Amino acid sequence: MHPNPRMLMAAGLLAASLAACTDTLVEPLVQEQKLLDDRLTLKGRVCTAPANPSGFPVKVVLVIDQSGSMCVSDPPGSQEGTGFCEQVAVVVPPGVTEPARVRALRKLVAQFREQPNVQMSVVPFETNVKNVWPPAATGSRFARPDTTLDTYIGGLQAQLGKGTDYQGAISYAYSLIASDITALSQSNPEVLPRTRYVVVFLTDGTPYPRCSANDNLTVYADPNNPDLTWSDSSSAVEFCNLLDPDSPDNIEGFEVGTDRNQNYQLFSYVRRLMELKDQYNVGDIRMHTVLLFNQQAVRLCGPICQDLYGTYPGVPPGEYPQAAKKIASWLLQRFAEIGNGVYQEFNDTAEINNMGLGALDYSSFASRNVIKTLMVQSLSSVPGVNGREVDSDGDGLPDTVDNTFKLQTNSFIEDSDGDCLDDGFEERRKDQGFKPANDKDARGCDPDSPLSKDCVCRDTDGDGLSQYAENYLQTRAGIIDSDGDGVPDAMEARYGLDAREPNVSGIDTDGDGLPDDQELRAGSDPTRRDKDFFERYGYQYSVTVAEKLGNGSTCYDFSVSNLQMVTPPNRSGMQQGYNLFKVWFAEAPESGVSTDYGVWRAACAWAQYAPPSLRVPLGPDLTLENGDFRRPPDLNEMSEYMQHCVGDAPGATP
Numbered sequence: 001m002h003p004n005p006r007m008l009m010a011a012g013l014l015a016a017s018l019a020a021c022t023d024t025l026v027e028p029l030v031q032e033q034k035l036l037d038d039r040l041t042l043k044g045r046v047c048t049a050p051a052n053p054s055g056f057p058v059k060v061v062l063v064i065d066q067s068g069s070m071c072v073s074d075p076p077g078s079q080e081g082t083g084f085c086e087q088v089a090v091v092v093p094p095g096v097t098e099p100a101r102v103r104a105l106r107k108l109v110a111q112f113r114e115q116p117n118v119q120m121s122v123v124p125f126e127t128n129v130k131n132v133w134p135p136a137a138t139g140s141r142f143a144r145p146d147t148t149l150d151t152y153i154g155g156l157q158a159q160l161g162k163g164t165d166y167q168g169a170i171s172y173a174y175s176l177i178a179s180d181i182t183a184l185s186q187s188n189p190e191v192l193p194r195t196r197y198v199v200v201f202l203t204d205g206t207p208y209p210r211c212s213a214n215d216n217l218t219v220y221a222d223p224n225n226p227d228l229t230w231s232d233s234s235s236a237v238e239f240c241n242l243l244d245p246d247s248p249d250n251i252e253g254f255e256v257g258t259d260r261n262q263n264y265q266l267f268s269y270v271r272r273l274m275e276l277k278d279q280y281n282v283g284d285i286r287m288h289t290v291l292l293f294n295q296q297a298v299r300l301c302g303p304i305c306q307d308l309y310g311t312y313p314g315v316p317p318g319e320y321p322q323a324a325k326k327i328a329s330w331l332l333q334r335f336a337e338i339g340n341g342v343y344q345e346f347n348d349t350a351e352i353n354n355m356g357l358g359a360l361d362y363s364s365f366a367s368r369n370v371i372k373t374l375m376v377q378s379l380s381s382v383p384g385v386n387g388r389e390v391d392s393d394g395d396g397l398p399d400t401v402d403n404t405f406k407l408q409t410n411s412f413i414e415d416s417d418g419d420c421l422d423d424g425f426e427e428r429r430k431d432q433g434f435k436p437a438n439d440k441d442a443r444g445c446d447p448d449s450p451l452s453k454d455c456v457c458r459d460t461d462g463d464g465l466s467q468y469a470e471n472y473l474q475t476r477a478g479i480i481d482s483d484g485d486g487v488p489d490a491m492e493a494r495y496g497l498d499a500r501e502p503n504v505s506g507i508d509t510d511g512d513g514l515p516d517d518q519e520l521r522a523g524s525d526p527t528r529r530d531k532d533f534f535e536r537y538g539y540q541y542s543v544t545v546a547e548k549l550g551n552g553s554t555c556y557d558f559s560v561s562n563l564q565m566v567t568p569p570n571r572s573g574m575q576q577g578y579n580l581f582k583v584w585f586a587e588a589p590e591s592g593v594s595t596d597y598g599v600w601r602a603a604c605a606w607a608q609y610a611p612p613s614l615r616v617p618l619g620p621d622l623t624l625e626n627g628d629f630r631r632p633p634d635l636n637e638m639s640e641y642m643q644h645c646v647g648d649a650p651g652a653t654p
Helices: 005-010 100-113 147-154 166-187 189-194 237-242 263-280 295-309 317-338 348-353 423-428 467-473 489-494 516-522 531-537 638-644
Strands: 039-047 058-065 118-125 196-203 284-293 343-347 369-378 381-383 388-390 540-548 554-564 578-589 599-610 614-616 621-624
Touching (some): 039 369, 058 100, 058 166, 166 189, 263 317, 295 317, 295 348, 317 343, 369 516, 369 554, 467 489, 516 531, 599 638
Parallel strands (some): 058 196, 196 284
Antiparallel strands (some): 381 388, 599 614
16 A cells, blocks of 8 residues: 555654564663662553454446447447447457456456455446446445346446546546545544555547637647647537537536546546545555557448547548557556556457456455554653652642642542543643633533533543543544544643644654654653653553464563552542553554554553552562453443452452
């Protein structure tokens, strides 16, 4: 795949050090290693899940030229009555009852039936796009190839039309994919980095009609200069300028006297299609082009085919077919170059009869899952000036600040005013009108307010932000890491960083020489120059590959040391000195770890520290196992931490 450069820059947590999967992570160095009584190490093993191939969709759009010239290039074919195809004498190879493109489609469909993650859309076009599959009435943009598709493909050869409107066809393919991406970004955005969209554009000639808004240029395009503006197609002057508005052959959306099928218009749609990849963090989008050009059949067709393939001033009539082929080849190669795809051409009867579409790249991104992120977050302390400071409720404000007369917040209640916006969130944004105490904010939850009557707080993805905080920040309530940079949204939001832009590895917000991602992982403050704190108290990580299992999962041994414990005071249901640590783990496909949003799990650990005599555990570390990691929404409430964390939970029997 070709990752979003923006995302590559930002995937900073483990991307560089885990590329080889065995390197120890780059971490802050402690100048003097001492066995300190208040330090804890969390270690253990965590394994990725086996990759599920069905979770890596491939969506194929087959854009098929259905113009009447196809019955010359790739016979047989019909225009459903007395039309061009019924008038022209075409030599059909013995025993051939279906066009080569129909046979190629059947083979491709058979191939896709063996690939359960592939869905299709077929877009036939001539003067307009018509009779798409799956039918528009179903409301589906893509579908698995079923038995109705076989019948549908068989009918394509009897549905030929008149024009070859490239612009309408490519525009339709763009809108089809754009609408599918938009829908997924709302309903299931985590699948987008694992999705590949493939457009196959198959035609037998040049766009028709081509129209120029300016009929008085001194120079127009020709076979040797195909990059210039094309004049009106010779047989379409009336269409381009004087078309009867009641004509059944109108191109939908075309206004007479304007440009149509000019190069800049066609290239613009292909570029816009490719831009969707970065705009929505899609795994891959590419466009392949296929040209069927049977010069031998066109020559045999004679003058009647000149209207189909064009006449060219300064070119002998006998060379019109070569000129048309040259123009079509140039244009389709440009499409493939812009679309990061492959250009194929099939010339003359023998090649066309044996054409295939199965060799193009329809592969998925399915690959072994590897680690994307492992980081520890203290829910009982925050970085201070001279070590970590007590934060009993984990709201991001130290108790010394919570208890001040100015704030009047409760150091044991994360959200003192109960508006679903925690105290740290509101205090950090006081310049935006938030108040953390005694004043429910209208942007949060107030069950008594008509704006949010009977509301309840929810953290649906378990990232630490309520739905109201996510709405305000415009982050994604169903994704833990909205920008895919490897840091949970709440950890970025706590310090006022933008959780929608994958920039933590490319920015040093406080200018202390330490990138934001390193500070977040080390537990220091990326908005305050605290390099001394980072070097003395920063969390230190070691992650190595332990084994690769036969089922496709990968296991890692990890150790996170230099975790400073603090001594929170007694509170209801919790004795003095209890520290809570949360371990975040995200895995992603090896093929796209930098851009993937990750599949997240979390584990937690309790430790108690109340000097001079109380420390639990007595030893230096606690050990976590793979089974201790669970879905983040299962670790939202204190009751869940009491049940699921390693170590002796508050109130547990010694």
